Amino acid sequence: MLAAGLAIAWLAAVGLAPLDGRRRWVGWMAAAALAAALLAVLALGAEVLRAGPVTMVPGGWPAGVGIVLRADALGVLFAALSLAVLLAALCYEVIGGVDSRTFPAAVMFMAAGLTGLFLTGDIFSFYVFFEISMIAAYLLTAYGEARQVGAAFIFAVVNLLGSFLFLIAVGALYHVTGSLEMATVAARMGDVEPNTAILIAVTVFVAFGVKLGLFPFHFWLPAVYTGSRAATAAILSGALANIGYYGLLRFGAEVLADQLRFGSTVILVLGSASVLYGALQAVSRRSGAEVLAYSAIGQVGYVLVALGVGGAVGLAAAVLYAVVNSLNKTLLFLSNGLRGWMVGGAFAVGAFSVVGVPPTAGFFGKVALFQAGIDASSAVLVGLIFLGGTLSFVYMFQIYQHDFWRGERTEEPTTPGNRVLVAGLAVLVVAVGLWPEPLLAASREAAEALL
Amino acid sequence: MILATSAVIAVVFAAGAFLMLKSDLFRVVIGMVLISNAASLTLMAAGLGGDVAPIYPLESPVSDPLVQAMTLTALVIGFAVTALLLSLAYRVYTSLETVDLDELSREEVRREEELERGEVSI
Numbered sequence: 001m002l003a004a005g006l007a008i009a010w011l012a013a014v015g016l017a018p019l020d021g022r023r024r025w026v027g028w029m030a031a032a033a034l035a036a037a038l039l040a041v042l043a044l045g046a047e048v049l050r051a052g053p054v055t056m057v058p059g060g061w062p063a064g065v066g067i068v069l070r071a072d073a074l075g076v077l078f079a080a081l082s083l084a085v086l087l088a089a090l091c092y093e094v095i096g097g098v099d100s101r102t103f104p105a106a107v108m109f110m111a112a113g114l115t116g117l118f119l120t121g122d123i124f125s126f127y128v129f130f131e132i133s134m135i136a137a138y139l140l141t142a143y144g145e146a147r148q149v150g151a152a153f154i155f156a157v158v159n160l161l162g163s164f165l166f167l168i169a170v171g172a173l174y175h176v177t178g179s180l181e182m183a184t185v186a187a188r189m190g191d192v193e194p195n196t197a198i199l200i201a202v203t204v205f206v207a208f209g210v211k212l213g214l215f216p217f218h219f220w221l222p223a224v225y226t227g228s229r230a231a232t233a234a235i236l237s238g239a240l241a242n243i244g245y246y247g248l249l250r251f252g253a254e255v256l257a258d259q260l261r262f263g264s265t266v267i268l269v270l271g272s273a274s275v276l277y278g279a280l281q282a283v284s285r286r287s288g289a290e291v292l293a294y295s296a297i298g299q300v301g302y303v304l305v306a307l308g309v310g311g312a313v314g315l316a317a318a319v320l321y322a323v324v325n326s327l328n329k330t331l332l333f334l335s336n337g338l339r340g341w342m343v344g345g346a347f348a349v350g351a352f353s354v355v356g357v358p359p360t361a362g363f364f365g366k367v368a369l370f371q372a373g374i375d376a377s378s379a380v381l382v383g384l385i386f387l388g389g390t391l392s393f394v395y396m397f398q399i400y401q402h403d404f405w406r407g408e409r410t411e412e413p414t415t416p417g418n419r420v421l422v423a424g425l426a427v428l429v430v431a432v433g434l435w436p437e438p439l440l441a442a443s444r445e446a447a448e449a450l451l
Numbered sequence: 452m453i454l455a456t457s458a459v460i461a462v463v464f465a466a467g468a469f470l471m472l473k474s475d476l477f478r479v480v481i482g483m484v485l486i487s488n489a490a491s492l493t494l495m496a497a498g499l500g501g502d503v504a505p506i507y508p509l510e511s512p513v514s515d516p517l518v519q520a521m522t523l524t525a526l527v528i529g530f531a532v533t534a535l536l537l538s539l540a541y542r543v544y545t546s547l548e549t550v551d552l553d554e555l556s557r558e559e560v561r562r563e564e565e566l567e568r569g570e571v572s573i
Contacts, residue, residue, distance in 0.1 A: 124521055124524075127525075128524060128528070131528050131532075135531065135532065135535060138535060138539070139535075142539060142542065149539060149542045149546055149547070150543055150547065150552075150555045150558075150559070152539060153476065153536070153539045153540060153543055154552075156532075156535070156536055156539060157471065157479055157483060157536070160483055160486075160487075160532060160536075161483075161486065164487055164489075164490040165490075167490040167493075167494065167525055168489075168490050168493045168494075170494070170521075171490070171493045171494040171496070171497040171518075171521075172493070172497065174494075174497050174498070174517075174518065174521075175496075175497035175498070180517075223559070
């Protein structure tokens with residue numbers, strides 16, 4: 001049960017790799033496999049929410065020797081979210097017509113990597129799955145116009161540097177604790193000399209910060225997001241960025257909890273800087289993709305702020321905001337480049353969700369953030385969240401006005417299927433906003449799994 | 452031994468970082484290779500016991516085999532990634548006819564200015 005989603009994605013990826021992805025049936029086969037993997041993960045999620053975390057040691061090894069797979073609320077939530085985002089982006093691209101042999105297989109490899117990464121309990125296999133999904137991401141960013149290859153190269157180099165830093169941190173964690181299992185490492189971190197521990201924590205933070213495009217490490221992000229195809233941009237900001245959120249939550253709040261508390265001021269400052277920098281840059285941009293790219297930098301900052309607040313309220317807010325933000329960004333990036341009244345409506349829903357207006361999903365994300373700010377009894381944080389929300393209102397509706405009212409979206413002729421898909425995503429965002437209880441419960445459970 | 456190992460890792464990492472800051476794409480790739488090897492060396496060093504190799508041990512204590520397995524995995528990943536980076540660099544060369552990052556960014560700036568002009572005229 002636990003490995004089913006991973007196995008489906010992995011087998012489909014290997015099977016699809018030699019096929020020509022430009023053929024429509026290959027794309028639809030990939031979508032079917034992805035949907036099957038998503039169903040398996042959702043079934044696993046139902047089991048985890050009902051009966052608590054599931055652990056498994058594949059290969060019949062005794063516990064403590066074999067590599068542990070474990071599914072808790074946090075992992076399952078992110079796995080289901082990432083697979084859903086990948087499915088939406090894949091369907092979008094297949095409906096519009098795939099231009100590259102490798103696209104469906106690369107999406108499947110990323111699905112396998114992401115599922116494995118969220119469901120492993122071992123820090124080294126975390127690194128391996130992480131690298132599988134990153135390699136798929138490097139392939140996807142190179143997909144598009146010729147001039148995009150330059151941005152893809154820079155993306156690959158910067159993120160590889162982040163990956164190798166993470167690998168060094170894995171080596172260091174193994175050296176100081178003598179274990180690779182997350183739970184054991186977390187239990188033994190208390191005995192580690194504080195200087196060493198803080199050094200490891202900084203390395204891990206930098207590795208995931210690069211992945212997320214946090215404020216001081218964001219320089220690669222706008223070039224990649226603006227030049228990519230809509231589906232790739234949606235995958236990068238909706239599915240791949242989840243590695244960063246999950247990594248910060250898992251390694252920050254569970255494995256290196258003391259170090260996170262120690263560095264919480266730094267994290268709050270960097271998160272606030274991200275929020276302000278992303279929002280101010282987004283306000284000054286004109287093209288839709290660029291505004292969304294800078295908005296992505298800003299939105300990541302909120303998750304970091306919630307992580308810095310910590311505790312049950314802060315972590316639940318971080319999880320909830322990460323999920324909501326992934327949905328928003330997928331919707332917005334996919335609708336970018338389409339036109340028509342249906343797309344305009346979907347874009348407006350996404351924009352309201354980014355701002356945090358009810359009845360969209362973003363409202364509950366913002367409410368959770370305000371709760372975290374009040375929980376930390378910090379007027380500055382509440383003010384910051386309010387200011388960030390106001391600025392996001394300005395930049396989102398600037399694009400809306402520019403693209404839809406003045407009717408300047410004339411880039412490519414679009415198929416009606418994609419407009420329906422984007423409208424469906426908008427309905428999902430509203431549905432989550434109207435009936436948020438399952439998501440709220442899941443994010444509370446996820447936060448509890450970390451504490 | 453510890454000092455020597457860490458000095459070697461530091462030198463390899465620094466050389467890689469230096470090459471990564473160059474504007475030539477292939478130097479950047481080589482810098483990446485050096486950094487990946489520095490990471491592999493760190494993994495090895497994480498379990499360095501100085502005992503015999505862990506192949507069919509009879510009675511003497513062996514050094515930690517787990518780090519060696521991890522290093523092997525990391526090396527394979529590093530190899531795959533290097534191949535991918537080289538092919539990306541080759542594609543940059545065939546489609547843009549340059550491997551110089553400065554020229555690439557000049558091209559980018561020129562294109563952006565064109566875009567701005569287009570925006571203003573609307």
